[in-house]
Amino acid sequence: MTENSDVMNETNDIKISSEGNIAIVSFKAVSISNIEKIKAFAEQIRGFVEKSRPQRVIFDFAEVKFFSSQTLGMLLDIRAKLADYGGEVVISAINPQLHRVFKITSLDKIFRFFPDKNCAVKAINETPHQTRCREN
Numbered sequence: 360m361t362e363n364s365d366v367m368n369e370t371n372d373i374k375i376s377s378e379g380n381i382a383i384v385s386f387k388a389v390s391i392s393n394i395e396k397i398k399a400f401a402e403q404i405r406g407f408v409e410k411s412r413p414q415r416v417i418f419d420f421a422e423v424k425f426f427s428s429q430t431l432g433m434l435l436d437i438r439a440k441l442a443d444y445g446g447e448v449v450i451s452a453i454n455p456q457l458h459r460v461f462k463i464t465s466l467d468k469i470f471r472f473f474p475d476k477n478c479a480v481k482a483i484n485e486t487p488h489q490t491r492c493r494e495n
Contacts, residue, residue: 382413391426421452451479
C-alpha cells in the first residue's frame with residue numbers, strides 16, 4: 360500500500376483515511392467498549408461516508424483486543440449506509456477471539472475478512488483471479 364493516503368479524520372482512538380475510493384477506519388484503542396465513544400465513532404464514520412461516498416470501507420482491528428456488541432451494531436449501520444449505493448464493508452486484522460464473535464452471530468457471512476489492512480486494499484483493487492491476498 361502506498362503512503363499517499365489522505366488522513367481525513369483522526370483522534371487518539373480512531374483514524375479515518377482514504378485511498379482512492381477506499382476508506383480505511385483504523386481503531387487505535389485496545390478496547391472498544393465505551394458506549395459514548397462508540398456513538399462518537401459511528402457519527403464520525405457516518406459523516407465521512409455521507410460526504411465521501413467510498414465504494415469500500417475497511418475496518419482495521421489490528422490493535423483491538425476487545426469490543427462490545429455496540430461495535431457490531433456500528434459496523435452493521437455503516438454497512439447499511441454503503442449498501443444504499445452498492446458499497447461494501449470489509450474487516451482486516453481481527454484477532455481470532457473477536458472473529459469468533461462474528462461467527463457466533465453469523466456476521467461472518469456478510470463481511471469479508473482479510474489478515475491485514477494492506478491485503479484488504481490489494482484484494483479490493485485487484486480482480487478475483489489476480490489477488491494473492493486471500494480472505495480469512
